[in-house]
Amino acid sequence: MLAVAALSARAIVDAAALDGLRTVALDLFGDVDTRRRAHEWRCIGDAATLRIDDDRLLAALDALARRGEVRGWIAGSGFDGRADLLERGAACLPLVGTAPEDVRRVRDPQAFFDLLRSHGIGHPATAFEPPLSTAGWLCKDAGGSGGWQVRRAQAGDPPAAGCYWQRERSGVPMSATLVCNGRDAVLLGFNRQLTQAIGERPHVFRGVIGPLPVSDRVQRELTAIARLLAGVFRVRGLASLDFLLDGDTVEVLELNPRPPASLSLYPRVGDGGPLRAHLRACEQGELPSAPAAGGLVRGVAIVFAPHELGVDAACAARIEGCDGTHDLPQPGTRVAAGDPLCSLDAEGRDEADTTRQLAQRRAALQATLETRT
Incomplete structure (x- = not known):
């Protein structure tokens, strides 16, 4: 167990x-x-x-x-x-999983971005003191997750442990799902990160879709980066590498040394599932074979409550009755407007098909939330 x-x-x-x-x-x-x-x-x-x-x-x-x-x-x-x-x-x-001392190293932004610079790996301009002008800069907390730790920089932001400033860049937010054994890494696939602005947080995570195709050049570059970082930081088990993709230009954002939200997109890894691959990598140092390209594209999306909601038994049953719902709230839960309510999944032939299905399921769920009994 x-x-x-x-x-x-x-x-x-x-x-x-x-x-x-x-x-x-x-x-x-x-x-x-x-x-x-x-x-x-x-x-x-x-x-x-x-x-x-x-x-x-x-x-x-x-x-x-x-x-x-x-x-x-x-x-x-x-x-x-x-x-x-x-x-x-x-x-x-x-x-x-990854040992605590190695998590500490990989989550240290100074050490992480110094390593990227020393190896010529692209990343957005990063500073550890407040910029003279905050226009075009983000303020990030290395101890946060889900995009809630990212906000627009403001004049007077003080330096603090784990905080850093980074230029906001164009490009599609992406991730690579990895299995690592402390020395090496295998890429399971590439995913598009779905984000939305909530208040002062411009890049809050709201879902992920994958695996998606990338060019051979991008695949080679990211494979080399992932293998390097997994070895330097001794990452073990499931992990994700976040990056921006603009054409074939890659800019690395962070490495998350833990099972990511995208693990749901990869139900088969080698001769088992992603958790079996995680255990084998951590306990035996065994890495799975790289999966073949193609197949279904899956998506996971967070549903935020459109207004304050009291989830009674009838509401909970309606949510569960909608196609693709997960993270089902218990009856008696109260959810504030804008807070996560549940999640949805879908799978399709390609990214457009999966995106369309997620949108349809979201609309159907939102319609049920307006139902009164």
Whole structure:
């Protein structure tokens, strides 16, 4: 049995279930489908805070370690910039993934961008002191995730640990889904990141579509970059490399050393699923073969509540009854306007087909949210 800890553990729990792996889900939401797929669920924080509670996490891991039937735990979203918490958790129960000291290195923006510069790898102009003029600059927090850590720079922004400034660039936001063994990496595919502006946050993550084709030149360049970074930072297991793509020009943004949201786009990896590949890479150093090109294009999209919503039993049933819904809220949940409500998935022949299906499913879901009983 495995433990999975994250802000929301549902996607990793689903991936584990595809591989016949039993899980204990540790997250903030306890969504209907998370509890349905996991062997058991434990709360590790208040959903309203969007932050994992140190004491709850460590108590849960300690209790699982004393039971003796859980082989280790996988850290998902919510641990970016929290290597100390990973370290403390790993002292309770073995961490199956990138070691905390290596997470600390790869999430250090100065070390990361210095390495890119030393190898001539393209990236947006980056500064660690406030620019004289903030026009065209973003302010980023290396400890955040999901685009919530990115905002437009403002005059008077003070320097702070983990914060840096980066030029806003044109280009399509993309990611590469990786499996790494601490020395090398295999690319599973390339994905388009879907983002939207929410308040002062111009690039909030709202979904991902892939695998998508790229040119041979881009594929060669990103394969070389991923293999280099996986070895230098000793990344282990599933990970993602975020970048901007403008024609054939690549600019690297960050490397996330944990199972990414895009793992749902890759239900088959080698002779199993993505979680089986993660375990083999972490525990045996075994990497899967690179997948063949082609096949279905899948998409995952977050649905944000259009207005404040009280999810009663009837509303929860309507949400679950819509095609492709996941991360299903429990009856009794209250969701503020603009907060994540659930997610959708779809698959199609190509990116346009998948995008169209996601839009249709979103429209159908939004129509049900206006239904009154």
